């Protein structure tokens with residue numbers, strides 16, 4: 001999208017922002033992190049953090065973007081000229097860079113499965129056989145890196161052409177289709193024999209399993225799924241016309257996200273328990289469980305292929321947003337450089353991601369602070385960089401933007417009660433910063 005082009009409709013913006021938000025975070029990451037953190041209690045904490053921090057911060061990013069009408073770095077320069085606040089945008093670019101590097105690895109896995117499913121290599125396998133086929137595949141350096149590259153190429157091609165037209169028109173039917181397929185999947189999963197234990201696992205909180213680490217993971221997960229903390233949403237909302245309501249957009253995106261997370265939990269865990277699989281299997285969880293559930297449906301492989309296509313689309317729309325934020329800053333004012341920079345940055349991100357891809361195979365013995373390369377990259381982004389970016393944004397807004405200006409920006413396009421604005425302002429100013437700091441102390445080992 002060239003600078004200052006606008007979304008063609010409010011729906012277009014919501015779809016693109018929701019497309020950035022809904023992706024691997026809700027569908028792939030949530031189930032395995034929840035599985036490693038005890039299930040129900042984690043889910044509840046995730047919802048609490050999403051409502052208490054994620055939603056207000058999403059709105060804060062929207063307000064920054066639409067007030068400044070500029071990219072993630074320029075926006076801070078415009079609002080707070082002559083200060084160092086634009087480093088928040090730079091931090092966001094760096095975070096996006098690292099995030100996309102390992103995101104593309106999982107995007108590649110989807111492509112691998114899609115390829116295998118279409119070529120009939122998955123027909124009639126049992127759940128153990130799926131797990132073996134899958135772990136062999138991702139351990140293969142050529143395959144995993146090759147498909148990671150294909151995923152990045154798709155992202156680069158779309159971003160280099162400008163994202164608007166493509167995303168807007170495709171999202172219109174892809175997103176609803178994804179919801180629909182998920183609902184079918186959930187109905188099948190919860191009616192499996194032995195499903196009840198899985199439903200209880202994800203819906204019944206067991207607080208004895210909650211530690212400071214669980215809080216950190218739940219907070220990081222809520223920022224990750226909402227694309228908050230790296231100024232992606234600043235960039236997207238800067239293309240939004242002034243007459244659209246920001247709170248309305250934020251609430252729609254948050255509700256869609258919680259709904260998808262719930263569907264993902266209800267599709268995965270009943271099956272995990274029904275088939276005696278391990279809820280804490282890590283990043284491979286979804287990929288091991290899903291084909292088994294689909295196999296229980298009539299025309300299961302066709303449904304599986306449809307699901308993978310929609311899942312791929314959800315992952316790509318998120319990937320676009322991550323590359324877009326970087327490119328919109330670098331090609332600022334020179335749209336003719338967009339293509340060149342999309343390729344340079346996109347390929348650099350691919351290279352950074354190669355060790356993550358290999359950490360499921362030939363580099364699986366390499367450990368950084370006791371984690372695999374992939375887990376380390378993900379942990380640093382989700383539990384350090386995103387919360388830190390979110391913290392800075394929550395300090396920036398009340399410090400550098402006038403309360404009256406915030407109010408007038410937030411109430412545009414829709415009448416909102418003053419009380420709601422006051423509650424948002426209070427949360428951003430007095431709750432978000434101390435709470436984020438408190439939860440982040442876990443990283444420093446203070447707890």
Ligand code: TRP
Nearest residue numbers: 021023024025026224225227318
């Ligand atoms: N939210 C996306 C997901 O859940 C990932 C993502 C895209 C993201 N853009 C982001 C996460 C910006 C953090 C910040 O899959």
